[in-house]
Amino acid sequence: MIPNDSIVALATPSGAGAIAVIRISGKDAITIGNSVFKSVKNKELLTQKTHTLHLGHIMDGTKTLDEVLVSLFKGPNSYTGENTIEISCHGSTYIQQQIIQLLLRKGCRMADPGEFTLRAFLNGKLDLSQAEAVADLISSDNEASHQIAMQQMRGGFSNEIAKLREELLNFASLIELELDFAEEDVEFADRAQFHELLNRIEFVLKRLIDSFAVGNVIKNGIPVAIVGEPNVGKSTLLNALLNEERAIVSEIAGTTRDTIEDELVIGGIGFRFIDTAGIRETQDIVESIGIRKTFEKIEQAQVVLYLFESLKFKSQSSEYVVEIEKIKNQFPLKPLVVVINKIELLSDAEVAEIKNKLQPLNVIVEMISAKQNLGVEELKTQLLSFVNTGALRNNETIVTNTRHYDSLLKALDEIQKVKYGLEVNLSSDLMALDIKEALYQFGTITGQVSNDELLGNIFANFCIGK
Ligand SMILES: Nc1nc2c(ncn2[C@@H]2O[C@H](COP(=O)(O)OP(=O)(O)OP(=O)(O)O)[C@@H](O)[C@H]2O)c(=O)[nH]1
Numbered sequence: 265m266i267p268n269d270s271i272v273a274l275a276t277p278s279g280a281g282a283i284a285v286i287r288i289s290g291k292d293a294i295t296i297g298n299s300v301f302k303s304v305k306n307k308e309l310l311t312q313k314t315h316t317l318h319l320g321h322i323m324d325g326t327k328t329l330d331e332v333l334v335s336l337f338k339g340p341n342s343y344t345g346e347n348t349i350e351i352s353c354h355g356s357t358y359i360q361q362q363i364i365q366l367l368l369r370k371g372c373r374m375a376d377p378g379e380f381t382l383r384a385f386l387n388g389k390l391d392l393s394q395a396e397a398v399a400d401l402i403s404s405d406n407e408a409s410h411q412i413a414m415q416q417m418r419g420g421f422s423n424e425i426a427k428l429r430e431e432l433l434n435f436a437s438l439i440e441l442e443l444d445f446a447e448e449d450v451e452f453a454d455r456a457q458f459h460e461l462l463n464r465i466e467f468v469l470k471r472l473i474d475s476f477a478v479g480n481v482i483k484n485g486i487p488v489a490i491v492g493e494p495n496v497g498k499s500t501l502l503n504a505l506l507n508e509e510r511a512i513v514s515e516i517a518g519t520t521r522d523t524i525e526d527e528l529v530i531g532g533i534g535f536r537f538i539d540t541a542g543i544r545e546t547q548d549i550v551e552s553i554g555i556r557k558t559f560e561k562i563e564q565a566q567v568v569l570y571l572f573e574s575l576k577f578k579s580q581s582s583e584y585v586v587e588i589e590k591i592k593n594q595f596p597l598k599p600l601v602v603v604i605n606k607i608e609l610l611s612d613a614e615v616a617e618i619k620n621k622l623q624p625l626n627v628i629v630e631m632i633s634a635k636q637n638l639g640v641e642e643l644k645t646q647l648l649s650f651v652n653t654g655a656l657r658n659n660e661t662i663v664t665n666t667r668h669y670d671s672l673l674k675a676l677d678e679i680q681k682v683k684y685g686l687e688v689n690l691s692s693d694l695m696a697l698d699i700k701e702a703l704y705q706f707g708t709i710t711g712q713v714s715n716d717e718l719l720g721n722i723f724a725n726f727c728i729g730k
Pocket residue numbers: 493494495496497498499500501512513514515516517518519520521540541542605606607608609632633634635636
């Protein structure tokens with residue numbers, strides 16, 4: 265049963281602002297709105313057309329609370345699909361609270377987190393993955409994550425899934441039909457066509473599953489670990505990248521004890537920089553925990569900036585070359601940038617010499633001075649070039665949601681079972697069971713199959729008023 269009691273919430277952020285928007289949705293939203301609104305032109309909200317705007321006052325009995333503008337939407341032509349009004353009032357917290365309390369007294373109930381969007385879903389205005397994209401869109405803070413959320417909200421990903429589910433459903437019903445004629449041993453479902461469909465589904469599922477790696481990284485920012493010996497300037501580099509004094513810098517080795525993280529958007533892509541404690545052999549317990557963490561951070565990072573001090577590199581280059589090779593062998597697939605810091609301390613000839621030493625290693629090398637902000641922009645450009653934005657540019661569907669990823673994995677598993685069943689000529693009744701399970705997993709993505717617990721989990725993460 266779809267609830268239709270009237271819910272109210274502040275749709276704009278809490279706190280004072282120029283204006284605030286209070287939203288009411290439900291069967292009686294317009295009636296309740298009308299009971300507290302006095303139009304300057306003596307209009308009754310109940311008799312007004314949908315998608316109209318009305319100037320007037322919110323009245324608590326004879327007391328005027330504020331001059332407001334009311335937007336009117338009649339169900340089903342609203343975000344939630346229900347009757348909705350939005351009151352734009354002056355943005356003082358006092359006014360917001362007074363109006364909301366008045367509406368509660370008039371029969372509204374405070375909305376739960378995401379309840380407006382939940383109702384939009386229940387009323388068929390959005391499918392589940394589109395509703396989830398609304399939350400992503402609100403929290404997106406860079407171009408790439410915004411683009412992915414917009415695409416998902418337009419239904420890019422769920423359309424594809426829904427279409428495949430539809431085709432699978434057709435086959436499922438043909439197979440079910442065969443069960444009814446079990447004695448006659450007939451085949452209604454063309455096995456070759458079915459096999460072709462299963463291959464196609466498998467292909468799409470695998471592509472979507474693979475896209476999760478890209479999607480997740482874009483949504484949360486690409487993790488970049490800054491590692492190197494104590495005192496090489498890791499924290500100084502973090503500060504230079506972020507253009508703020510984020511981490512403590514000092515000439516004392518071992519200044520950074522824990523890891524420090526911060527995010528920066530470069531060319532529309534979010535990067536999460538992780539400044540670590542210096543790597544070295546040590547007796548100091550606290551610092552050796554830091555070193556263990558450094559290796560963990562390399563593991564978790566998508567890109568590693570391995571920092572060296574120019575003067576030290578010059579005098580110990582052969583040792584360092586061995587070390588870089590070690591790291592390369594340990595993490596062969598990890599994009600690694602060897603960063604030589606403090607280059608302003610070297611002559612041009614010495615810089616060229618270091619470059620020569622590193623040449624045979626076939627690694628990316630950046631020469632910088634974190635302190636003087638030299639080469640930092642080039643380093644950023646280098647980072648951006650690691651990102652495979654091809655998928656984004658091609659407008660390909662990218663999965664960013666862990667729940668979808670999980671359902672896709674399960675669906676793939678079921679599809680592969682069906683495919684196996686087909687290959688070994690499994691009986692129709694057993695095959696029908698596997699297909700049902702696959703259909704179920706598909707349905708959980710778009711919300712054709714849902715339950716209260718699932719919906720509760722999804723919408724609890726929304727903000728109130730959305
Ligand atoms: N000359 C010069 N000094 C630098 C440069 N970058 C950093 N430093 C100095 O090097 C010292 C160490 O810098 P940090 O950024 O604290 O080094 P770190 O790698 O974070 O050190 P730990 O946290 O101890 O591992 C500080 O005195 C910095 O001012 C640079 O480009 N040139």
